[in-house]
Amino acid sequence: MASVEVALKELMTEVEGSLGAAVVDYTSGMALGTLGGGKELDLTVAAAGNTDVIRAKVRTMEHLGLQSQIEDILITLGTQYHLIRLVTGRNGNGLFLYLVIDKERSNLAMARHVLKRVEAQLEV
Template sequence: MNLDDALREGMSMDGALGIAIVDYESGFTVAKQGGSSLLDLDVAGPALAEVVRAKLRAIETLQLDDDIEDILVTLGAHYHIIMPTEARGNGASFTAGQRQTLFLYLVLDRSRGNLALARRHLRGIERQVRS
């Protein structure tokens, strides 16, 4: 599956407002679907990349032997889900030392979307993107 097809599938979720693939080292938005003037996915990419880098530094500082499976930011009107595209074990995760630097970013309308279903659907898209 190519990136555009994967992102179109992400936009088919109930409540999906935008989805992107972002490089967390550079903040560059590799591909995107959806968004709006109020939800600029190109502007969000660098800011979210900093969130990922900060969390990885925290894990390293705390010497936690664990990975980030996803990051959820809950706002009044939206859910923002950040999910890595690299597999480790049975699922995807960020690891401080790994070289894969891409993540999926999904914005979901809280009143129309189902968070549990969106995370499950996004995990399926993640598997398609990395294969």
Template structure:
């Protein structure tokens, strides 16, 4: 599926507020939907620093593993960062969810499936 379809499918997840596909090397968003409560483009770019910091941390502690996703919990929202499992890739899906309406386990499962179906 293409980027637009991927973003629409992610927005169909119960409780979705906004979603973006982001290149964490450049910090640029390749596409986004939603985010009316906050500036999704700014949030997506800022989360590149989260991904970079965690990647550096794994290297610093010599942990031979990879990041699947990063969860940030706020009092009213979940922010889920799903790194794309593609060789040489530097992309992640960023999904903001309303904490009262979202099922976090189901959202993670659905985002993993969506990521696998994305064709770039």
């Protein structure tokens, strides 16, 4: 099992082109930990904003009567991919991993693979 700090380090080192990562509580919108980011990528602001994205998607799924669970959400920008992966383990209910990667330097499939592995190992 990996702590928040270990999970963030794995995401930043194992995914080439990683720009920032966070573990976020989407019930409150608070980041439990962040790594990377910078002046142009405020991960605490992104954590709060992406909490709204998850809440909106969950509401929409409820209105549609969908019984499935969200695995991940991908937001594509001009130069970046923003990946949101919900934590499904018993200790991670209400949490998500957030990873921002450079579109030109990263492999999206590998990033999703690493996110899935880190999510499975996360212990909060």
